[in-house]
Every structure is written in C-alpha cells, then in structure tokens.
Amino acid sequence: MPHITSAELYQKAYDESTKNKDSYWNRIAETFEWDTKWDKTQSGDFNNLDIKWFDGGKLNITENCLDRHVKEHPNKIAIHWEPNDPSEKAKTFTYKELLENVNRFANVLKDKNVKKGDRVCFYMSMVPELLFGVLASARIGAIHSVVFGGFSAKALAGRINDCDCKIVVTCDEAPRGEKKVQLKEITDQACKEAPSVETVLIYRRTGVKINIEPNRDFYLNELMQSAQPECKPEIMNSEDPLFILYTSGSTGKPKGLQHSIAGYMLWASETFKEVFQYGQNDIFWCTADIGWITGHSYITYGPLLNGATQVMFEGVPTFPTPSRFWDIVEKYKVSHFYTAPTAIRALEACDINCVKKADLSSLKVLGSVGEPINEEAWNWYNKEIGQEKCPIVDTWWQTETGGIMISNIAGVTPAIACHATNPLPAVEPILVDDKGEVISGNPAKGNLCIKNPWPGVARTIYGDHERYKQTYFSAYPGLYFTGDGAKRDENGNYRITGRVDDVINVSGHRIGTAEVEDVIDEHESVVEAAVVGFPHPIKGQGIFAYLTPSSEGSINEDDLFIELNKLLTQKIGPIAKLDKIIITNGLPKTRSGKIMRRILRKIAASEFETLGDISTLLNPEVVEELISKLK
Ligand code: WT7
Numbered sequence: 001m002p003h004i005t006s007a008e009l010y011q012k013a014y015d016e017s018t019k020n021k022d023s024y025w026n027r028i029a030e031t032f033e034w035d036t037k038w039d040k041t042q043s044g045d046f047n048n049l050d051i052k053w054f055d056g057g058k059l060n061i062t063e064n065c066l067d068r069h070v071k072e073h074p075n076k077i078a079i080h081w082e083p084n085d086p087s088e089k090a091k092t093f094t095y096k097e098l099l100e101n102v103n104r105f106a107n108v109l110k111d112k113n114v115k116k117g118d119r120v121c122f123y124m125s126m127v128p129e130l131l132f133g134v135l136a137s138a139r140i141g142a143i144h145s146v147v148f149g150g151f152s153a154k155a156l157a158g159r160i161n162d163c164d165c166k167i168v169v170t171c172d173e174a175p176r177g178e179k180k181v182q183l184k185e186i187t188d189q190a191c192k193e194a195p196s197v198e199t200v201l202i203y204r205r206t207g208v209k210i211n212i213e214p215n216r217d218f219y220l221n222e223l224m225q226s227a228q229p230e231c232k233p234e235i236m237n238s239e240d241p242l243f244i245l246y247t248s249g250s251t252g253k254p255k256g257l258q259h260s261i262a263g264y265m266l267w268a269s270e271t272f273k274e275v276f277q278y279g280q281n282d283i284f285w286c287t288a289d290i291g292w293i294t295g296h297s298y299i300t301y302g303p304l305l306n307g308a309t310q311v312m313f314e315g316v317p318t319f320p321t322p323s324r325f326w327d328i329v330e331k332y333k334v335s336h337f338y339t340a341p342t343a344i345r346a347l348e349a350c351d352i353n354c355v356k357k358a359d360l361s362s363l364k365v366l367g368s369v370g371e372p373i374n375e376e377a378w379n380w381y382n383k384e385i386g387q388e389k390c391p392i393v394d395t396w397w398q399t400e401t402g403g404i405m406i407s408n409i410a411g412v413t414p415a416i417a418c419h420a421t422n423p424l425p426a427v428e429p430i431l432v433d434d435k436g437e438v439i440s441g442n443p444a445k446g447n448l449c450i451k452n453p454w455p456g457v458a459r460t461i462y463g464d465h466e467r468y469k470q471t472y473f474s475a476y477p478g479l480y481f482t483g484d485g486a487k488r489d490e491n492g493n494y495r496i497t498g499r500v501d502d503v504i505n506v507s508g509h510r511i512g513t514a515e516v517e518d519v520i521d522e523h524e525s526v527v528e529a530a531v532v533g534f535p536h537p538i539k540g541q542g543i544f545a546y547l548t549p550s551s552e553g554s555i556n557e558d559d560l561f562i563e564l565n566k567l568l569t570q571k572i573g574p575i576a577k578l579d580k581i582i583i584t585n586g587l588p589k590t591r592s593g594k595i596m597r598r599i600l601r602k603i604a605a606s607e608f609e610t611l612g613d614i615s616t617l618l619n620p621e622v623v624e625e626l627i628s629k630l631k
Pocket of ligand 1: 394496
C-alpha cells in the first residue's frame with residue numbers, strides 16, 4: 001500500500017530521501033525478499049560513474065514479483081490478457097499460474113543452454129508468453145533484451161549483434177489491428193546477419209505455416225507444456241544486470257541501456273505504488289508494449305512487485321472500433337489507466353459516442369507518459385475519460401531513468417494541466433543554461449539535469465561505458481543530462497517542454513535524426529539530408545526531411561517520398577517513416593559547414609518570423625528559398 005498519502009507525507013518523504021538517503025532506502029529495501037542483506041546502501045556518483053545500490057545484497061527479482069505473492073494470495077489474478085480481436089478468447093492468469101508459466105519457460109531456456117549472464121532477445125507481440133519469458137530470463141539470471149515487434153529485420157539484427165544474443169524468442173506472426181506482422185519471417189532475415197544466434201523459440205500464436213530451421217528453431221508451446229512448473233530462482237547480486245533496452249540517441253546507433261537488478265526493482269516498485277496510489281483491489285492497465293521501457297516498468301515489474309491485478313492488451317486502440325480502449329476499461333472495470341498523449345489525441349479525434357457508450361465509472365486514476373501532453377488533450381482526457389473525477393498523473397521519465405522521476409501523486413499532490421509538477425523522493429532535478437550555470441529561483445527555464453544517482457538510473461550502455469559517460473555526463477560534468485528542456489513555474493512545478501537534442505519524439509517513441517539521415521543518405525538520388533521534428537497533431541512530432549538531390553530537375557518528389565519511406569521501413573521500421581519532405585538546393589550552414597538545425601526546425605514548424613539573424617550563414621539565400629517553398 002502507498003505510504004505517501006498526503007501532501008505533508010510527500011514533503012516528509014522527499015526531505016528524508018535527500019537528507020538521510022541511506023535510512024530512507026534501507027527501510028524500503030527491507031520490505032523486499034533478499035537471500036542476503038546488502039552491506040552498503042549506495043555508493044558512486046555522477047563523477048566516477050561507478051554507481052551501486054544495495055551492494056553485497058543477493059536476491060532474485062522474480063521471487064519478489066511472484067513467489068512472495070503466491071504465498072499470500074495464490075489465486076489472485078495477476079493478468080487479464082485481452083487479445084487483439086475481441087471475438088477471440090481472453091485469458092486470465094493467477095499469481096500461481098503466472099509463476100508456473102514463468103518456471104516452465106525458465107526450464108525451457110535452461111534446456112536450451114541459456115546460462116546466468118547470457119543475453120536473451122525477445123521479438124514478440126503482446127502475448128502472455130512475452131511476459132513469462134522476460135520473467136523466466138530474470139529467474140535464471142539471464143539478461144533480457146526486448147526488441148519492439150515493429151522494428152525491421154535490420155534493426156533487430158543490429159540489436160542482437162550488439163549484445164551477442166544466442167537465443168531469440170519470437171512468434172509465428174502477430175495480429176495487430178487488421179494486419180498480421182510476420183515476426184518469424186523477419187527473425188529469419190535478421191538471423192542471416194546475426195551469427196551468434198543458436199536457438200530460435202517460436203510461440204505459435206496464429207498457427208500460420210512458417211519456415212523451420214532444423215536444430216535451430218523450436219516451438220515454445222510444446223516445450224513449455226512438457227517442462228516442469230518449478231524452477232529454483234538463481235541467486236543474483238544486487239548490481240548484476242537485469243536487462244538491456246535499446247533506445248535512440250542524437251548520434252550513432254541505438255544504445256543498449258543496462259539496468260541493475262536491485263536498484264531497478266525498488267525504483268519500479270516504489271514509483272508504481274506511490275504515483276498511481278495503487279490499492280490492493282484496483283485493476284491497473286498500462287497500454288504500452290513491453291518492447292518499450294514503459295512496458296518493462298509498469299507492466300512487467302512495477303505492478304507485479306506490488307502484487308497488482310492488471311490488464312495486458314495485445315491490440316491497438318482503434319480495432320475493431322475506436323471504442324476498444326473504453327470497452328476494455330468497462331469489461332475489466334479498470335481503475336487505473338495509463339497511456340500516451342498520442343493515443344489520447346487519436347481517440348479524441350474519433351466520434352465522441354465511442355467514449356459515451358462505454359461505462360467508465362470504474363476509473364479512479366489516469367496517467368500520461370511519453371511526451372509532453374498538450375492542453376487540449378489534457379482537458380479532453382480529464383473531462384471525457386476521467387469525468388472530472390480522476391486525477392491525471394503526468395509522469396516524466398526516460399528509458400535511462402528506469403521509472404517515473406517527475407510526476408504529481410494521484411490525489412495527493414495537485415495535478416496541473418501539462419505539468420509533470422514535482423520530483424519524486426530521491427530525484428533532484430535542476431535547470432542549467434547552455435553554459436552549464438545552474439538557474440536558481442522561479443520561474444525558470446533551461447536544460448533539465450538530475451543531481452545525484454537514484455536507485456533506478458541505468459548503470460551503463462552495454463559494451464560502451466565511455467559512450468555512457470559522453471552521452472549523459474559530459475555536457476554538464478557531475479550531472480545527469482536528460483536531453484530535455486523544462487520550465488519551472490512560480491511555485492517550482494516542472495513542465496517538460498521536449499527534447500533539446502537531435503532526438504525526435506514520434507508518438508512517444510524516440511528516433512535519432514542521425515539514424516534517419518543515415519538511411520536516407522543511402523538513396524542514390526540524395527546527396528545530403530537533414531532531418532528535424534515538427535509539430536504533428538496526433539503524433540506529437542512528425543519527421544521532416546530536407547533533401548538535396550543528386551541530379552536536379554529529374555526527381556519526382558512523390559516518388560522519392562514513397563521510396564524513402566520504403567527504405568526507412570526496411571532499415572528501421574515503420575515508426576521512422578517521414579511525414580514530410582522538401583527538396584532543396586542546399587541546407588543552411590554556418591561558415592564552418594555545420595547544418596543549422598535550429599533554423600530548419602523553425603522553418604518546419606512554420607515559425608518564419610523568429611528565425612533570428614541569418615546573415616552570418618554561409619548561404620542565407622537557401623533560407624529564403626525554403627521559406628518561399630513552404631509558405
Ligand atoms: C523521453 C523519453 C518514459 C517512458 C516512455 C518514453 C519524453 C516522457 C514525458 C512527459 C513530457 C515526456 C521526454 C523524454 N517524455 N514522458 N510526461 N512529459 N515529455 O521513454 O523512449 O526513453 O523517451 O520522452 O522527452 O526524454 P523514452
């Protein structure tokens with residue numbers, strides 16, 4: 001049960017968490033099951049980057065997610081699984097059944113020679129087996145790396161290779177709305193470029209005929225059936241890695257953020273419990289995919305660590321109709337609903353009767369995550385979904401932070417439209433200007449950094465600690481730089497304004513402009529490309545590409561648009577598709593040859609009046625050209 005149940009208790013917890021860090025976290029850690037108690041609560045800082053929490057402690061996170069609840073309430077429902085197509089049968093798993101499935105899966109992995117510390121790649125849709133598999137991997141001390149089922153074969157191969165996975169778990173195919181995604185076929189393509197893969201396990205979801213590679217490919221269904229439902233948890237060190245999750249940055253290839261077991265466990269669990277104020281008879285539903293961090297922390301770990309009952313949904317918000325989300329809320333009497341602004345905006349655009357016909361009276365708390373929520377969407381969510389009775393928690397956090405960092409606490413601290421508001425206990429946000437000077441006083445505006453490690457911070461980038469240092473700790477030494485800009489109002493409430501680096505947030509998913517440009521550059525008709533984000537009514541941000549062609553005149557813009565999107569779908573996945581392109585004779589550059597993205601972002605957003613001084617550019621005339629084309 002949550003312990004921050006009043007504004008006073010929030011303040012008290014916050015003060016203690018920053019002043020008496022060790023005793024604050026010791027008390028929380030003691031509520032978990034340990035094989036061996038830790039020696040040292042925390043060590044390391046954002047200078048030495050040798051961060052450790054609960055060092056010397058030994059545990060298995062799945063005992064905390066499963067076994068201890070099975071002892072207390074074996075028949076409590078852990079998961080209500082809702083299939084893509086509502087005419088298919090839904091499934092329910094109690095904590096006892098969940099543990100048995102996890103154990104069976106764990107035994108299958110062991111049987112396929114997966115050992116402690118090995119990396120296991122999951123490339124699946126939102127089937128219960130994905131959840132079983134991730135927990136099974138944690139049970140035997142392997143490290144899971146879940147790759148979202150919308151990524152392409154190339155992207156999958158890159159992620160398999162980066163952390164040398166010898167096993168991939170997938171599905172035959174994945175129903176998603178009206179479509180079916182050929183996950184096994186894509187896995188086969190990826191494996192051609194991923195020599196480390198020895199075994200592919202396939203969950204038979206639809207039964208479609210697939211290619212089976214002898215001695216490499218096995219159906220999980222039968223293997224799980226014949227596996228034992230008991231598996232002793234591997235005893236792990238607090239700082240052993242739990243998982244790797246890839247995300248895009250402003251440069252280079254996606255990076256595998258690595259999280260440690262004990263710190264992440266406490267962070268996912270605490271933030272879930274306090275922010276949502278989850279009570280034991282509540283029904284939680286997070287609409288994210290386990291392929292993203294939200295599905296790690298608020299489907300897999302946070303709710304299960306708290307013994308919660310939750311809904312897991314395989315499908316999409318608009319299938320078979322745009323009332324699907326609301327039908328599911330009604331069907332399972334969901335009390336806590338956590339989704340992304342992009343989904344809210346998409347559903348807001350549909351007939352309001354889709355909402356009105358559903359009974360939403362079970363709802364108590366609403367949540368938002370993934371991108372800044374605009375005022376109109378916030379108001380609609382509040383009025384039409386929450387019926388002005390449900391606090392909305394606007395939760396700001398990142399793949400790197402492991403769990404929620406800045407958010408109001410449902411019904412406890414005030415919700416302010418479009419504001420994440422206050423830091424959770426142990427989170428010390430500060431704003432700095434471009435020179436690294438701390439901006440004190442209110443109101444203020446600057447780059448959002450965090451002082452001092454919290455338990456859930458990612459410990460490294462897999463295989464590249466140097467890149468971890470460079471990416472997050474070099475801009476402002478001693479501070480974690482989030483890549484986001486933020487404002488603080490008169491009362492100190494934070495409002496996150498969005499990325500200040502070359503990362504675009506498309507429907508709550510991060511895409512690096514450099515990644516997209518690299519793919520575009522492969523096209524023979526393009527000499528140079530610059531990609532920026534621009535405001536998009538549903539996605540939050542769309543992708544805008546400025547293209548300099550290799551042979552002027554002969555290029556058809558519509559054809560190029562289609563070809564580039566095909567290429568991007570192949571190399572990255574549909575989420576990297578361009579929304580708009582413009583063909584130009586040149587890109588605005590400084591005299592030293594640096595592309596002026598700031599100007600390109602303004603042009604893409606039609607902010608022609610505030611471009612600033614362009615006279616110092618190498619080629620100010622291209623700015624005029626671009627403006628005249630877009631106006
Ligand atoms: C980026 C992190 C956090 C899980 C899903 C995304 C943006 C996230 C908010 C929010 C404004 C937000 C930030 C952040 N973001 N939540 N409540 N308000 N912006 O995880 O893919 O690691 O992306 O999402 O820009 O840096 P992610």
